[in-house]
Structure formats: C-alpha cells, structure tokens
Amino acid sequence: MSTVAGQGRVNQLGGVFINGRPLPNHIRLKIVEMAAAGIRPCVISRQLRVSHGCVSKILNRYQETGSIRPGVIGGSKPRVATVEVEARIEQLKKEEPQIFSWEIRDRLIKLDIGHVNFEKNVALQEGICDKNSAPSVSSISRLLRGGRKEDPERKNHSIDGILVSEMKNRDRINQIDLTNKTERHDMGRTKKTRTR
DNA sequence: CACGTTACGGTTGAG
DNA sequence: CCCTCAACCGTAACG
Numbered sequence: 342m343s344t345v346a347g348q349g350r351v352n353q354l355g356g357v358f359i360n361g362r363p364l365p366n367h368i369r370l371k372i373v374e375m376a377a378a379g380i381r382p383c384v385i386s387r388q389l390r391v392s393h394g395c396v397s398k399i400l401n402r403y404q405e406t407g408s409i410r411p412g413v414i415g416g417s418k419p420r421v422a423t424v425e426v427e428a429r430i431e432q433l434k435k436e437e438p439q440i441f442s443w444e445i446r447d448r449l450i451k452l453d454i455g456h457v458n459f460e461k462n463v464a465l466q467e468g469i470c471d472k473n474s475a476p477s478v479s480s481i482s483r484l485l486r487g488g489r490k491e492d493p494e495r496k497n498h499s500i501d502g503i504l505v506s507e508m509k510n511r512d513r514i515n516q517i518d519l520t521n522k523t524e525r526h527d528m529g530r531t532k533k534t535r536t537r
Numbered sequence: 538c539a540c541g542t543t544a545c546g547g548t549t550g551a552g
Numbered sequence: 553c554c555c556t557c558a559a560c561c562g563t564a565a566c567g
Contacts, residue, residue: 348547352563361547361561383539392563393540401541414560415549484552 356390363411364391364399372396373403434485442482 349357358364368389375385382400386393403409426449433445 350563358562359548360563361549363561381539386540394542394564395562397540397542398562412560415551415558417551417556417558419551 352390352392354387354390354392356392358391363414364395366409369399369409369411372399373409376400376403430481430484442485445481 348359350360351357363369368391371389372385372391375388376382380388382396383393385391386396389396399409402412429449430445433448434440
C-alpha cells in the first residue's frame with residue numbers, strides 16, 4: 342500500500358487532516374460510535390482531535406441519513422440533453438455545418454418555447470435540469486466534436502440502488518448497535534494514479 | 538462553555 | 553486530452 346500520506350496538515354487540536362478531503366472512514370466511524378456511547382460532542386472533538394464543526398456535521402448527517410460516509414464529491418449533474426435534444430442538435434448541425442454551438446443552443450431554447458416536452462418536464466420536476474433546460478454550449482460542442490462515447494442507454498438503476506441502500510440504512514438509526522455491526526462499507530477506492 | 542453555522546482554501550469528477 | 557464548474561471537504565472563527 343502506497344500510503345502516500347498526501348498533503349497532511351495538523352489542526353489546532355493536533356489532529357491530522359488533508360485539506361479538501363474527507364476524514365478517513367475509521368475516524369468518522371469512531372465519532373459515531375462515541376456519540377452512540379453517550380459521549381458528548383465536545384469531548385469527542387477533543388479526544389479524536391477533530392474540529393467540533395466537523396464532529397457536528399458528521400453526527401448530524403448520520404442522524405438524518407444513517408450513513409457514516411461523506412457526500413458524493415465531484416462530477417457533474419446528469420446530462421440535461423435528452424436523446425431528443427441530442428438528435429435535434431445533430432440535425433441542426435447537419436443542416437447547417439458551419440453553425441456555432443451557441444447558435445444551436447440559442448435555437449434549441451427558442452424551439453422549446455410553446456412546445457411541451459415530456460422528457461423535459463420530468464427532468465424539471467426531478468430537479469435534474471434547470472429552468473433553461475438547454476444543454477450548455479460546451480456540452481453541445483463536445484457532442485458535435487464527436488464526443489459520442491456516452492452509453493446510449495441510461496443506467497439510472499445504479500443510482501437508485503445507492504439511494505435505496507441509504508434509505509435502508511436510515512431505518513437502522515433507531516436501534517444503534519454499532520458495537521457489533523462494525524459498518525464495513527469501505528467500497529474499494531481504487532487509486533488510479535492521477536497525474537494532476 | 539458547548540455547539541450551530543459559515544467563509545475560506547481546497548479537491549474531485551461527469552460532462 | 554484538457555477544461556469547467558458545482559458539489560463536497562474540514563478547519564477556524566463567529567455568535
């Protein structure tokens with residue numbers, strides 16, 4: 342194990358942390374275990390050398406989600422471009438090869454006015470897309486530039502799976518029996534040697 | 538004093 | 553391949 346140590350810093354309490362990164366799982370677990378044992382947050386903070394703000398946040402999150410894990414970092418929201426919209430983008434480009442991406446976007450927005458788009462409405466209701474509901478210019482140009490590497494069929498089920506599992510977790514809040522459950526959900530964090 | 542909240546400087550990753 | 557940018561991070565400090 343590389344144990345690359347990363348950029349470790351030391352906080353006011355003498356605890357080690359990596360700026361911008363979540364606290365390691367074992368500490369998060371410890372925080373929740375101690376709280377479950379009736380230990381006050383301020384004591385947990387001092388003993389584990391984790392800022393009280395962080396203890397507060399983790400405990401709070403655990404109460405409302407039942408999960409020890411940090412939130413999902415990075416990435417971007419699901420594409421707002423539906424298959425319909427994508428088709429339209431490609432069509433516009435074919436009809437007028439010299440057209441600029443921003444013009445396509447512009448037209449997309451106009452075309453959508455007064456035209457009820459079911460897929461779009463669903464996306465809006467689910468907060469997947471904003472009031473503009475038009476793909477970004479960069480997204481359009483990338484698509485046109487041959488970026489076509491996205492799997493054709495959406496795989497929402499995986500997301501659903503995650504949400505469902507978190508919901509189940511939530512049900513366990515009532516009976517905190519961490520003493521023998523040892524919550525081991527360390528999903529393999531395959532370090533992919535970033536070169537950033 | 539305990540602790541909820543948030544500005545800040547930071548990282549991540551899908552698009 | 554590189555860039556963008558919104559989502560998240562923990563600390564420090566305020567109230």
